[in-house]
Amino acid sequence: MSTVGSYLKKHTEALVKDVGIEPACELTGKSKATLGRYYSDHDEHSDRFMPIDAVAALEEASSYPHVTSALAELKGITLQFDERRKNNDDKGGVNTDVIALSQRFAMLMAEYQTSIEDGIITVNEAKRLLKETTMLQQVLIDMKLHLEEESV
Incomplete structure (x- = not known):
């Protein structure tokens, strides 16, 4: 084999x-x-x-x-495992996604503010910013899926 x-x-x-x-x-x-x-x-x-x-x-x-x-x-591809389950259970649809998007963006900005206070973004701070950016991206993907469902 x-x-x-x-x-x-x-x-x-x-x-x-x-x-x-x-x-x-x-x-x-x-x-x-x-x-x-x-x-x-x-x-x-x-x-x-x-x-x-x-x-x-x-x-x-x-x-x-x-x-x-x-x-x-x-194939040399890396997957990122998202432990949370899909957010697109049709509970609120796009409206819920817009709220989640606003909250995630606020969290990203708060993390950025904390990270840049001393004028230097450390490796750990960069990792936290990357995590928040990835979560924001996931909300956008969920929103895209909801919009595609509604446009059919």
Whole structure:
């Protein structure tokens, strides 16, 4: 088996174990034996991989996107895991996003004010500013998704 295949199978196993074998069977509609074949390193199963729809269903239920992150790593791509769940539950839509955007921007400006008080932005201060900027970006993405939903 190729190194890539082995790597993907290990992450597939981690995904199934993260969700639990019984819940994984229910979510994918696959048997325990079938799921086991997807991450088996035996030669007779070397060409069997979990279908992408099954991966998506399991990653939705898992604590971490094991297979997606493995695929990204294989391409040299870095993913940033956002531990919070999606903000687009249609609870307020764009109006809620505008309020969240204002709050996040205020937090960014407050962090900037604190960081620049002594005239120097330290590494730790820069990290905090980067975190606030990333959270602001996430609110904008949520807002974009809501606007796209409303324009359909």
